Amino acid sequence: TTQLHKSITTVPEAGxxxxxGLMSRLLKTADRRxxxxxxxxxxxxxxxxxxxxxxxxxxxxxxxxxLVG
Numbered sequence: 756t757t758q759l760h761k762s763i764t765t766v767p768e769a770g771x772x773x774x775x776g777l778m779s780r781l782l783k784t785a786d787r788r789x790x791x792x793x794x795x796x797x798x799x800x801x802x803x804x805x806x807x808x809x810x811x812x813x814x815x816x817x818x819x820x821x822l823v824g
C-alpha cells in the first residue's frame with residue numbers, strides 16, 4: 756500500500772509544479788507595448804463588428820418595409 760500511496764501523491768505534486776508555471780505565465784503583467792497592441796486589436800474588433808452590424812441593419816430596414824408594407 757505504501758507504493759500505491761507514493762504513486763498517488765507524486766502525480767499531484769508534478770501537476771502542481773506545471774500548474775504553478777502556467778499560473779506565473781498567465782498572471783504576468785503586460786508591458787506598455789503589449790497593452791497598446793491588445794487595445795488596438797480590441798478596438799479594431801469593435802469597429803469591424805459595429806460596421807458589420809450597421810450594414811446588416813441598413814440592409815434589413817428596406818427589406819422589412821417591403822415585407823410589411
